[in-house]
Amino acid sequence: MKIAQISPLYESVPPKLYGGTERVVSYLTEELVRQGHDVTLFASGDSKTNAKLVSLTEDALRLKDVQDPLAHHIAQMQEVIEHAHEFDVMHFHTDYLHFPFSSLLNKPHLTTLHGRLDIPDLVYVYHKFKKQPLVSISDSQRKGMPVDVNWIGTVYHGLPLDLYRKGEGDGDYVAFIGRISPEKRPDRAIQIAKEAGIKIKIAAKIDTADEDYYQRMIKQLMEQPHVEFIGEIGEDRKGEFLGKAKALLFPIDWPEPFGMVMIEAMACGTPVIAYNHGSVPEVIDKGESGFIVDNVAESVRALENIDLIDRNKVRETFEKRFSTGVMARNYMELYQSLIPSTKKLVFISKELKNQVRSLS
Amino acid sequence: MKIAQISPLYESVPPKLYGGTERVVSYLTEELVRQGHDVTLFASGDSKTNAKLVSLTEDALRLKDVQDPLAHHIAQMQEVIEHAHEFDVMHFHTDYLHFPFSSLLNKPHLTTLHGRLDIPDLVYVYHKFKKQPLVSISDSQRKGMPVDVNWIGTVYHGLPLDLYRKGEGDGDYVAFIGRISPEKRPDRAIQIAKEAGIKIKIAAKIDTADEDYYQRMIKQLMEQPHVEFIGEIGEDRKGEFLGKAKALLFPIDWPEPFGMVMIEAMACGTPVIAYNHGSVPEVIDKGESGFIVDNVAESVRALENIDLIDRNKVRETFEKRFSTGVMARNYMELYQSLIPSTKKLVFISKELKNQVRSLS
Numbered sequence: 254m255k256i257a258q259i260s261p262l263y264e265s266v267p268p269k270l271y272g273g274t275e276r277v278v279s280y281l282t283e284e285l286v287r288q289g290h291d292v293t294l295f296a297s298g299d300s301k302t303n304a305k306l307v308s309l310t311e312d313a314l315r316l317k318d319v320q321d322p323l324a325h326h327i328a329q330m331q332e333v334i335e336h337a338h339e340f341d342v343m344h345f346h347t348d349y350l351h352f353p354f355s356s357l358l359n360k361p362h363l364t365t366l367h368g369r370l371d372i373p374d375l376v377y378v379y380h381k382f383k384k385q386p387l388v389s390i391s392d393s394q395r396k397g398m399p400v401d402v403n404w405i406g407t408v409y410h411g412l413p414l415d416l417y418r419k420g421e422g423d424g425d426y427v428a429f430i431g432r433i434s435p436e437k438r439p440d441r442a443i444q445i446a447k448e449a450g451i452k453i454k455i456a457a458k459i460d461t462a463d464e465d466y467y468q469r470m471i472k473q474l475m476e477q478p479h480v481e482f483i484g485e486i487g488e489d490r491k492g493e494f495l496g497k498a499k500a501l502l503f504p505i506d507w508p509e510p511f512g513m514v515m516i517e518a519m520a521c522g523t524p525v526i527a528y529n530h531g532s533v534p535e536v537i538d539k540g541e542s543g544f545i546v547d548n549v550a551e552s553v554r555a556l557e558n559i560d561l562i563d564r565n566k567v568r569e570t571f572e573k574r575f576s577t578g579v580m581a582r583n584y585m586e587l588y589q590s591l592i593p594s595t596k597k598l599v600f601i602s603k604e605l606k607n608q609v610r611s612l613s
Numbered sequence: 614m615k616i617a618q619i620s621p622l623y624e625s626v627p628p629k630l631y632g633g634t635e636r637v638v639s640y641l642t643e644e645l646v647r648q649g650h651d652v653t654l655f656a657s658g659d660s661k662t663n664a665k666l667v668s669l670t671e672d673a674l675r676l677k678d679v680q681d682p683l684a685h686h687i688a689q690m691q692e693v694i695e696h697a698h699e700f701d702v703m704h705f706h707t708d709y710l711h712f713p714f715s716s717l718l719n720k721p722h723l724t725t726l727h728g729r730l731d732i733p734d735l736v737y738v739y740h741k742f743k744k745q746p747l748v749s750i751s752d753s754q755r756k757g758m759p760v761d762v763n764w765i766g767t768v769y770h771g772l773p774l775d776l777y778r779k780g781e782g783d784g785d786y787v788a789f790i791g792r793i794s795p796e797k798r799p800d801r802a803i804q805i806a807k808e809a810g811i812k813i814k815i816a817a818k819i820d821t822a823d824e825d826y827y828q829r830m831i832k833q834l835m836e837q838p839h840v841e842f843i844g845e846i847g848e849d850r851k852g853e854f855l856g857k858a859k860a861l862l863f864p865i866d867w868p869e870p871f872g873m874v875m876i877e878a879m880a881c882g883t884p885v886i887a888y889n890h891g892s893v894p895e896v897i898d899k900g901e902s903g904f905i906v907d908n909v910a911e912s913v914r915a916l917e918n919i920d921l922i923d924r925n926k927v928r929e930t931f932e933k934r935f936s937t938g939v940m941a942r943n944y945m946e947l948y949q950s951l952i953p954s955t956k957k958l959v960f961i962s963k964e965l966k967n968q969v970r971s972l973s
Contacts, residue, residue, distance in 0.1 A: 374681035
């Protein structure tokens with residue numbers, strides 16, 4: 254299938270540092286290429302991909318001194334329009350920016366919404382475009398959408414199977430990964446570890462926006478002897494950090510639409526103790542890949558019972574539900590559902606032809 | 614003619630307070646309606662107009678706590694698309710936001726660029742859309758455009774003839790109007806008045822962004838006996854303030870694309886002493902509506918000769934060049950030039966019919 258993936262330009266694909274959307278776009282793109290599809294990736298010029306890369310903007314915008322990021326995205330959209338005739342399906346990851354023209358192109362298209370939806374201004378745009386085919390990254394994410402829209406499916410994020418290996422949980426600590434921010438509740442994680450009598454290692458970045466919160470609320474908590482702050486870590490160190498942890502603490506206080514770190518832990522065989530918000534009940538299989546809790550006492554009890562969870566089973570659940578293969582398969586189903594059936598027959602016959610060829 | 618005017622949503626049309634673009638959109642829209650055209654104005658719901666008003670967003674965005682102004686503008690664009698078939702021509706005032714779809718609509722359209730163009734990011738978008746019909750608000754504005762684009766004309770801003778009346782310049786002061794900012798150079802204006810031995814009255818707002826500049830550079834200058842700071846003034850007080858002034862000082866230090874206050878002064882019969890930047894040599898007719906200067910000494914000399922300028926002539930020049938009537942006529946010429954000639958014949962025949970009817 255000829256597929257366009259349209260990424261934001263804030264980070265390269267994949268991102269050099271942090272960048273949720275662009276990371277998922279990269280995993281999906283590479284997996285679709287691996288499966289033999291003809292994929293074109295619209296992304297910043299410093300992206301690395303096995304797909305065809307189409308870029309106007311040389312470098313990702315976030316790390317540069319860019320005054321007007323919208324100008325780059327609007328130019329990118331014109332590039333997309335000019336290439337539109339080449340594709341069977343166009344997959345947008347650019348919020349609502351393309352909505353005014355994506356219907357005018359008369360091409361199968363869909364949009365994955367990667368962010369939070371409970372922002373009042375979004376009412377105007379999503380109500381106006383209620384026929385646009387949208388994909389949520391969890392069912393829970395949809396609760397934030399204030400108007401009726403055309404959801405065509407939920408596709409969970411996935412990770413490459415070989416990104417992390419199962420660890421043995423043989424460290425003497427629990428792990429916390431994320432921004433030091435009020436929604437992520439590092440304070441809760443520190444308290445849970447304290448009451449459970451176990452060390453906690455915190456891998457986190459402190460954004461400028463959260464500096465005040467850190468100074469006021471977190472810094473002194475981190476000075477306790479059971480807390481170790483190891484700063485921000487990349488993917489190279491994350492596997493070992495998570496794999497050795499007894500559990501990942503995920504005591505969030507907001508409706509996180511997906512929560513990538515949960516499946517990262519699962520990929521390392523590490524069970525997750527997560528508060529019941531956002532996508533948590535969809536991502537965590539209770540007793541199989543972790544525990545879902547509502548308060549500190551429950552979290553402590555979960556930690557006491559953490560050895561009841563089989564780390565092989567956690568990794569298995571990850572492989573079964575959250576690999577890039579599964580994610581790509583789910584998206585392919587949606588792509589197929591959007592393509593007029595006359596076209597679909599052509600694909601089938603091509604596949605049949607290949608099968609016949611491989612047999613002969 | 615059936616005309617769409619598409620305004621930004623930051624301010625109402627006309628704006629309640631400051632708002633350059635929306636103010637011009639209002640003047641143009643009302644004048645086109647007055648001339649008998651069928652005008653539809655896309656603007657915030659708190660706008661006041663004799664045109665048909667189409668709004669999704671109830672209140673202008675700038676005075677509200679809006680997290681995502683782009684969402685409102687993208688929704689507005691879809692409204693524009695849905696109405697596009699109703700118009701003979703579509704006039705956008707929304708920078709480059711509509712470019713990806715405005716060509717897809719197959720309708721005559723043009724875009725007035727109201728802002729500064731020398732921003733590196735704009736290279737990407739204007740290069741990509743180099744065929745979009747663009748209008749500059751001064752020839753000088755085009756110098757900022759870093760790439761070749763499709764300029765179809767320059768149309769200067771205009772003011773309603775009855776907005777201000779000619780004053781007699783019988784105050785004992787020179788006037789300065791504008792933000793207290795480094796580009797507007799209130800310090801220079803104060804120095805010029807001092808060296809010329811005349812009082813200066815400063816009508817200005819101090820934006821949060823300029824507070825530091827004000828405290829550091831301007832506040833102590835304002836404490837001099839020849840300076841009077843009267844704060845921000847609305848249109849109701851502006852006429853008298855400008856009309857009584859001997860001259861307007863406009864000692865700018867940046868390529869201002871138009872400079873509305875110059876024609877406001879001219880409407881009051883008040884000559885302008887302006888530094889040679891941006892649109893100044895296009896707006897000021899030397900010796901007729903003011904003097905163009907390069908330094909403080911020249912400004913002082915211009916002030917000494919200010920009585921050589923006939924205030925009736927200044928007002929006349931304003932009426933001849935900068936009324937809303939002139940502005941609307943200039944835009945109408947551009948609209949006509951974009952409409953295929955077959956269509957134009959229909960307009961002419963209608964006009965002829967009306968003429969015949971009025972004669973019979």
